[in-house]
Amino acid sequence: MKLATIGSGSIVDLMFKSIEGIDGIEPVAVYSRTMDKAKAFAKKHQVAKAYDDLDAMLGDSQFDTVYIASPNALHYPQAKKALEAGKNVILEKPFTPSRKQAEELFELAEKNGVMIFEAITNIHTPNFGLLKDNLDMAGEIREGVLNFSQYSSRYKKYMDHIVENAFDPKMDGGALMDINIYNIHLALGLFGKPERIVYLPVLGWNGIDTSGVLLLQYPHMNITCIGSKDSSADYLATLQGEKGTFSIVNGSTGRMSDVLFTPPKREMEQQEDLKISVDQGLHMTYEFMDFLTALNENNKEMYEAYKAQTLLAADILDEALAQRDALAAAGAQSL
Numbered sequence: 001m002k003l004a005t006i007g008s009g010s011i012v013d014l015m016f017k018s019i020e021g022i023d024g025i026e027p028v029a030v031y032s033r034t035m036d037k038a039k040a041f042a043k044k045h046q047v048a049k050a051y052d053d054l055d056a057m058l059g060d061s062q063f064d065t066v067y068i069a070s071p072n073a074l075h076y077p078q079a080k081k082a083l084e085a086g087k088n089v090i091l092e093k094p095f096t097p098s099r100k101q102a103e104e105l106f107e108l109a110e111k112n113g114v115m116i117f118e119a120i121t122n123i124h125t126p127n128f129g130l131l132k133d134n135l136d137m138a139g140e141i142r143e144g145v146l147n148f149s150q151y152s153s154r155y156k157k158y159m160d161h162i163v164e165n166a167f168d169p170k171m172d173g174g175a176l177m178d179i180n181i182y183n184i185h186l187a188l189g190l191f192g193k194p195e196r197i198v199y200l201p202v203l204g205w206n207g208i209d210t211s212g213v214l215l216l217q218y219p220h221m222n223i224t225c226i227g228s229k230d231s232s233a234d235y236l237a238t239l240q241g242e243k244g245t246f247s248i249v250n251g252s253t254g255r256m257s258d259v260l261f262t263p264p265k266r267e268m269e270q271q272e273d274l275k276i277s278v279d280q281g282l283h284m285t286y287e288f289m290d291f292l293t294a295l296n297e298n299n300k301e302m303y304e305a306y307k308a309q310t311l312l313a314a315d316i317l318d319e320a321l322a323q324r325d326a327l328a329a330a331g332a333q334s335l
């Protein structure tokens with residue numbers, strides 16, 4: 001994989017670090033809106049080419065894959081351009097805010113004989129696989145609470161009416177899109193499509209959801225996904241089953257650092273939590289390893305599985321955003 005990047009936020013720094021040890025991925029070019037920044041970023045990451053013109057970069061035949069880490073609202077138009085230029089695309093989460101846009105991108109990829117992936121870390125980690133393989137230990141899961149609550153460094157500014165991308169509805173910001181999307185993917189990866197969804201947002205002064213609770217209802221099971229940019233809590237996901245409980249440390253953030261299993265309280269005498277996870281290192285490495293495999297092997301089975309999950313997530317975003325916007329339009333109380 002010869003790689004070009006779009007965006008120069010901290011997630012791109014982490015991406016460069018995460019692919020360092022992967023044989024077969026070679027960064028070739030970076031794009032930034034200004035040449036000074038592009039050159040500085042290229043130097044920082046020892047990448048040969050710097051561009052401030054996206055069309056010019058996409059016309060460069062020296063790379064085959066673009067990693068897009070721009071504000072959410074630019075995902076669709078930039079991915080579209082890249083696919084039209086015949087590049088594979090690794091698109092940061094959330095893929096697109098709607099099913100329609102997501103489908104369009106997948107169709108375009110197929111038409112141009114390339115692949116497009118959503119960069120959602122959690123489902124690619126070894127610890128996600130271990131959790132999924134051992135889920136039966138807990139018996140029937142009845143309740144899950146996946147909580148990703150991270151007070152945003154941009155929240156204070158937002159409350160002072162200085163709106164950065166993460167709190168801007170026009171940039172597809174908000175707690176659902178930025179944060180709760182990890183929980184959505186965790187739930188979808190483990191349990192598939194829910195029967196019903198309800199989104200209860202806390203609305204900010206411009207109609208953005210500064211936090212919110214997304215309820216995913218399955219037959220005989222509820223998964224409560226909490227996403228917050230206005231307050232913090234432990235990054236914990238718990239899954240409560242009839243025969244025990246899983247506690248997933250950083251399970252809501254996409255890292256999946258630790259997976260612990262606790263038997264039911266009454267059977268707990270002398271028993272300690274059972275750790276079923278491994279030390280993974282950088283969690284972002286695994287998605288890139290999977291994308292590399294899918295591309296190198298032209299592995300349609302992997303590709304279709306990731307695509308199906310991304311489309312399901314887009315369905316949930318569609319529905320939850322419609323519920324959020326209806327509440328805002330009805331003049332629901334906002335901060």
Ligand SMILES: NC(=O)c1ccc[n+]([C@@H]2O[C@H](COP(=O)([O-])OP(=O)(O)OC[C@H]3O[C@@H](n4cnc5c(N)ncnc54)[C@H](OP(=O)(O)O)[C@@H]3O)[C@@H](O)[C@H]2O)c1
Pocket residue numbers: 006007008009010011031032033034037068069070071072074092093094119120121165166177178254
């Ligand atoms: N996977 C993860 O764990 C993870 C973590 C954090 C973020 N993300 C995702 O990564 C993406 C980027 O997040 P971020 O927090 O880095 O976003 P951001 O700071 O708002 O913007 C990312 C980059 O896009 C460019 N940019 C900013 N505003 C722009 C505008 N108005 N028009 C055009 N380009 C603009 C900037 O790069 P230049 O100035 O160089 O052009 C900036 O560095 C988002 O989709 C986010 O959801 C993923």
